[in-house]
Amino acid sequence: MSTVNPHQNGLGAASLPHHIAIIMDGNGRWAKRKHLPRTAGHHAGVESVRLVVEACAKRGIEVLTLFAFGKENWQRPVQEVGYLMELFLKALESEVKKLHQNNVKLQFIGDCSALSDKLKTSMAQSNALTASNTGLVLNIAVDYSGRWDILQASKRLAKQVEAGQLKADTISSADFEQYLCLHGLPEPDLFIRTSGEQRISNFLLWQLAYTELYFTDVLWPDLTEEIIEEALIFYSNRQRRFGFTGEQMESQQSA
Ligand code: FPP
Numbered sequence: 184m185s186t187v188n189p190h191q192n193g194l195g196a197a198s199l200p201h202h203i204a205i206i207m208d209g210n211g212r213w214a215k216r217k218h219l220p221r222t223a224g225h226h227a228g229v230e231s232v233r234l235v236v237e238a239c240a241k242r243g244i245e246v247l248t249l250f251a252f253g254k255e256n257w258q259r260p261v262q263e264v265g266y267l268m269e270l271f272l273k274a275l276e277s278e279v280k281k282l283h284q285n286n287v288k289l290q291f292i293g294d295c296s297a298l299s300d301k302l303k304t305s306m307a308q309s310n311a312l313t314a315s316n317t318g319l320v321l322n323i324a325v326d327y328s329g330r331w332d333i334l335q336a337s338k339r340l341a342k343q344v345e346a347g348q349l350k351a352d353t354i355s356s357a358d359f360e361q362y363l364c365l366h367g368l369p370e371p372d373l374f375i376r377t378s379g380e381q382r383i384s385n386f387l388l389w390q391l392a393y394t395e396l397y398f399t400d401v402l403w404p405d406l407t408e409e410i411i412e413e414a415l416i417f418y419s420n421r422q423r424r425f426g427f428t429g430e431q432m433e434s435q436q437s438a
Pocket residue numbers: 207208209210211212213225226228229232249250251252253256267270271274275323378403
């Protein structure tokens with residue numbers, strides 16, 4: 184269910200986001216500042232992943248989506264890519280039990296066809312182990328890009344049209360969304376990017392249409408509870424309008 188709901192939040196409503204999406208950026212710069220190899224930044228970044236997962240679970244946030252590896256990241260030095268893949272595997276192996284004990288439902292979004300069999304197996308097992316959990320839904324985007332997601336959804340929709348199951352003229356947003364990776368989940372309410380970069384970098388292009396965007400200069404490995412709290416306060420002070428006027432939203436709120 185990823186339709187826009189104008190009643191979801193109002194002016195200054197001290198409400199928590201249902202879904203937070205994060206670009207975890209700045210690992211390389213963090214390492215460079217410390218005269219360490221870039222990989223040390225990725226290693227340190229795992230601790231921030233733990234921190235944000237715990238912070239979201241503690242607050243009852245429903246969905247957290249983390250951009251761990253983009254389709255374009257395959258172009259990085261082969262050593263760095265190899266290190267990241269090993270890191271994902273190790274992190275999965277060491278964290279999945281704890282996530283399961285904490286009722287976290289772990290899912291992966293992305294193409295993933297180019298990942299090693301070992302990593303794909305570990306991802307599938309983690310997914311299966313936590314599938315019936317009812318707490319935080321944690322989506323890890325690996326080998327993902329927003330354009331890839333839109334394209335793969337379009338291809339699947341086109342096949343339905345080819346098969347005569349759907350008329351091109353009647354295709355609705357809902358028909359399209361059912362094929363997107365995050366179908367069935369609410370759209371992100373809050374997007375966070377660390378490291379001072381202010382762009383979306385091919386993350387959830389369709390789903391971020393009405394998301395509140397929060398940027399912080401803090402590098403991902405330096406993430407703290409306070410930064411997460413600041414982002415949540417920023418969110419609670421936004422008036423979400425979804426194309427309506429501020430007055431309309433206020434009258435809906437008081438009705
Ligand atoms: C971006 O920083 C970060 C990545 C491409 C990798 C993110 C991976 C982690 C945080 C490791 C752990 C993740 C999981 C899910 C266990 P960058 O390398 O682009 O930093 P830079 O812009 O400073 O170079």
